[in-house]
Amino acid sequence: MDAPDEAAEPLQVLLVDDQELFRRGLRLVLSAEPGMVIEEAHDGPSGVEAAARSAPDVVLLDVRMPGMSGPQAAAAIKAVAPSARIVMLTASDEEADLFDSVRNGAAGYLLKDSSVDQVSDAVRKVATGQSLISPPMATRLLEEFRQMASREGEPARATHLSDRELEVLRLVAMGRNNREIAGELFISENTVKNHVRNILEKLQLRSRVEAATYAVRERLLDP
Template sequence: MIRVVVVDDEALVRSGFELILRAAGDIDVVSTAAGSQAMREVGLHRPDVVLLDIRMPDVDGLTILREIRGMPDPPVVAMLTTFDSDEYIAAALRSGAAGFILKDTDPEQLAQLVRTLAAGGVVLSPKVTRAVVDGYLDGGASAAAARRVAQLTDREREVLVLIADGLSNADIGARIHLSVGTVKDHVSAILAKLEVGSRVQAALLAQRAGLLEQSEDLL
């Protein structure tokens, strides 16, 4: 079972996410909480995944994110957002969030997004705005991102596209017939060559460089 804590200031959102996720069968929502209770509940239940509202009136979601990321063996954290503040999303990704989920995500997709997070994958909504990508990469030119991506081998670019698609190392290995160890080596090389510290950063840089659009054109 994938253990999940949902943190949101609105009781209706918490109960809705809990109802949807528990119906999946392989996901257990072990707790829901408002922001002021978040750290207590996360510390008590030690979930695999935390779904965290990015903006709450009682406590800043970014502050909670940083506290969670500072825990020993922290859970994966994805931010819940309505896209009303792109700069908050960029800051969350810099602080170690594994991605973000729109609050109006199709219920049929929500459980799969949680499974992706639990497996070590990246969750980036297809509705990502250019403002998020630009802000996250400090407004650098697309050409600069493209130059970094150009350093990658063909296989590394293939792996990078699959990272951006949200696949875990195991899923990538199954897709392109490589061992998990080999995929890990490729991921390490990608992060080093792109000079980024996480899969989310790599995925956003790939998007900024136009690599994802190129891969779609080849399909």
């Protein structure tokens, strides 16, 4: 690791974690790092207050805290200290925590079993504008974004439906059963069943509930 420029301003680091033992231990080791000034907060609200007061360069933020979660605190901290760079520190490797953190402004995501050198390195890297996510979590994040991009293209799938299938889909979304749909469209129940099966196949959906949700989301019920 390159030695920090002695003339540079010290990095202001805010450590937000409800576990006092972990928080104090991490402060102790990071305080020994040259060019870092560490401040503590014991939960999300106190972390937001501290960020508003001191405008830290980097915030080390626990994901799971009582009252206000880490992702919620991240969003609040970015609101009061927009220039702060946030690194989530957590024992959780669940995708939902990662996605929520990134959506709420986190620039880094490290597990709590990371080494002290990894944490201090992360602080310095995100302070220079880099993002830092451990490789396994980065792979999961990229896969989620890929799926999100795929879902964003779904509205065009409705164009594959015939006019009659669109009529059936709208009636399904309105809660009509097959007999009621058959009566309204003057077709047989078997024909309705065939239309529903074709709709599910074309839209790559698994049930009438998903079809109804799709129709509502894509505003197919709008006049």
